[in-house]
Each structure stands twice: as structure tokens, then as C-alpha cells.
Amino acid sequence: MTCPRSNANKYNFVRPKVKAFPMLDVKYLRDNLESVEARLKTRGEAVNLGAFKALDERRRGLLKVNEERKALRNKVSEEISRLKDKSQAQGRIAEMREVSQSIKSLDEELGRIEEELQGLLLTIPNIPNESVPVGDSEDDNVEIRRWGTLPEFSFTPRPHWEIGEELGILDFERGAKLTGARFTLYRGSGARLERALINFMLDLHTGVHNYIEMLPPFMVNRESMTGTGQLPKFEEDLFHLDGVDYFLIPTAEVPVTNIHRGEILKGADLPLYYTAYTPCFRKEAGSYGKDTRGLIRQHQFNKVELVKFVRPADSYHELEALLGNAEKVLQLLGLPYRVVTLCTADLGFSAAKTYDIEVWLPGQNTYREISSCSNFEDFQARRAAIRYREDDKAKPDYVHTLNGSGLAVGRTLVAILENYQQADGSVLIPEALRPYMGGVAKIG
């Protein structure tokens, strides 16, 4: 990897005026400690809010003392400034010198406490929404609907890696030669198909669903990763650059949500819908041996992402709409799928509620996740300090952020190969995609 700028190790980006990363609402936490703890437990994760309580109380106690001393210093300093003859102030100056000393040490202690408090708060996941089914594992996810008719074959349908290799459009061996395991080289019509899908999805979301297209950086800094919740807990899943503190994005959610980090949006501008194509880079640590064949689990894959910034009151119907926008892609491509609601145990760290869309893969006789649509409520907005002001008189409030894949491109290609495969080894191109394939109706 090359570095965008050499000889730089530390970055102090322009920070929002708000102290960013307050995660959960600290006041709410303080007042509802037990119920929050109970709701977080449904995620199946041990949470210890006792440490939070102790630190919070300690902080406020010290803060009170410290601020009183600062108030005194300010007052006396002002008095000194009004004296014509500064020699009269010697005693007070000496006194304030000591006060300043004690302020300095209190500042340091408070700094340590706040750092610890923030470190703790940053590792607490979002609270599941009431509508999320409580469960112990992914087996408790709830299927809410199916769409499409499963294709029937007069032969045994094959997995996409066989189809792709035979057609000469997917080259797993050379992908591994170029980089390593979980990298694939697309060739000819395969490369064209991937590109067609990207353009088809972007055109649909911008032209029909009214999203604004974004093309963000594919690597981001630590603040951005913290804003959406990948950091500090999941650093081992991310590719980090050498020599500069940047990460390759694991999803466009990160750069696109962080577009408005530290900003106060205008109510009149909401809701904001953004879509972006980006490659995604994931280490897939801990998934050794899983999905080792084919395109399903890659270290680098393409995705068209949908991101929304909305008013809190609207976020749940916006989630349904976003889910519908993602489903539309599959419907237009004629790919059967089902939608499931993730239960509390399967919910991602930052999400309050998530729907997964799973596409039918006949070659593997199973449904596989192809999109994940989530409402983060104000969790990311707090971390990233993204607020809005309804009108000029209103107080700023946190927006709700949502995002979803619209869709994972590689997996969509997989679904097309497997669902549209023919007895002779060729693959039909769905009608909607043909204009993007130069009119080609069939590969092979």
C-alpha cells in the first residue's frame, strides 16, 4: 500500500464542536441503568454498567469542585485586571497561583476519568428496538416474507464457481495467485456483468428511488470508523494501512454516513438519501473454513450501498422503504428471496433493528444473505455528532441514520449464475440487465 502522505503518523482532524462519541445518551443511561442493562443482555452480551455508574459519579463530583475553582480564578483575575496598580495584587496573584495549580491537577484527573469513561461507553452496543424479536441465536431470526418462484431445473443445478470457471468468467486460481485466498479475478463477460450490475443498481436508486449518488474515498481515518461503530471493538476485522492511520472501508456505510459527521443539518434538507458504489474490504477474521469456495466470502467485494439521514419520528417507516428499495433490485432481476428480521442475539453492534434479505441460490440449495438493512436510530448520530435543526428556532437534535445494501454485487452475480443457468452450461441475462450488457442475452 502506498501512503497518501508520508512522514505523518498522527492526525488531528477538525473536530466537531460537540464532543463526539457520546454513544448512548449518558443522561438516559444514568436514569435508566437497570432497564438498559436488561435490554442489552438480550443481545447475549455481558454488559457491566456498574463501572459506568461509578465513573460517572466520580466525574461529576470532581467537575463540580474544579468548576468552582475556575469560577473563582476567573473572578479574581478580572479584579486584578481592573487594578491600576498591580503591586496591590501581589497577594491575590500568589493565591491564584495555587488555585491554578490545583485546577491543573484536577484537570488531569478528570481527563483520565473521561478517557476511561469514553473507552467504556464506546464498547456498549446499541439498544435493540422494542419490535426486535428476542432470541438466543440466528435460529431465532423471524422470516417475514418470501418473494418469487424458485426456479425448477431439468438437471442438477450447479454452484456458481463451477459455472463461472467453465464459462471462463471467474478465475479463482489466478485471483489467489495475484493476492491470496478469497480474491477472485473476473474475466470477460464476468467482469462486464459485475459492472452492469453496479450501473443497474445505481441507476435504479438514483433515477427511481431518489437517492443522490456519492463516490467516497475507499479508505478512511479512525474517527470515521469510530463514528459508525466499527471501532474500537472490531479493529481485527479491518485492513489497516502501513505508515498512515487509515483503514480500507469494510462498507460504504462508513464514508457515506460520516459525510455529515460533526454537522448540524437543516430540517428542510431532511430526509437525505445517498447511494454509493464502493469496493469493500474485510479480513473475515474468525471465518476460516467457511464459504471457502466461490465468490460468497471475499476479502474484497463490490457493493452498492443505501444510506439515509432522517428525522427520528420517521426512521422506522424509512427503514421499511429502504428495505423495499433493496428488494426492488431482486424483483427486477427476477431473483427469488426472503426477508428475515434479525433477533436480538444476531443484531450488529450499532443496529437497533435489522432486516436481512436472503437470495435463493439453487446451486447450493439455500438462501444466502445479499442485503442487510438497518436502523441505527441515534446511535451513530451520537458517535459522529450528526444533528439537525428543524427550523431556525429549534434546538439541534440527533438524526437517525439507516443503511442497507442495495445490493452486494458479487452475491447478486452469484445468484444470477445459479438461478439463470441452463442445461448447456450457459447463463441467461435477466431482461432488465441486458441494456447494461450491450444487449447480450446469454453468456456462453
Place this chain on the structure above:
RNA sequence: GGAGAGAUGGCCGAGUAGGUCGAAGGCGCUCGCCUGCUAAGCGAGUAUACUGGGUAAACCGGUAUCGAGGGUUCGAAUCCCUCUCUCUCCGCCA
């Protein structure tokens, strides 16, 4: 990579012999007044976070914030150090 300039409130823009500066002025915006409509005019107001009080409202008090971090000082937007970002010129380059 080399040389230089800069970073102030929603925006523009004052403020460098340290003190009453959360910060002049203008624009914008909000409320009120006024002109028969519009435009103009007049008056008042207009940052955020944390924190204490209060009915988790209104409101009142305190602290912090003039790119970020640190230092000097009774006191810093103003002085010193470090870093980041932006702009201009040269070099290099898709």
C-alpha cells in the same frame, strides 16, 4: 519532495505591545413595528456542549470552546512549541 500564506460564530470579516472578547461590524435568520401589496425602513433577538438548580418544560447559574494538542501567565483568540488541514508557486505524476 521544495518554498510561502492561512485556519475566528450559519456565512463574510475585525480583533496580534495578553486583561472587562463568546468575541466589533456586515450578511443571513427569528419575533415585533411601520408602509395599501412588494421592496426598503425601525426595534429586539440569534452558537454549542457539559454541569448545578428547577417539574428530565420554560427559565436561572457555572465551566469550556476563536483548527487540534501542549506550554508560559493571576489571566491567552492574542506569546511559545508540536501536529493537522486549506490555499499559492516550483518539481513529480494518473
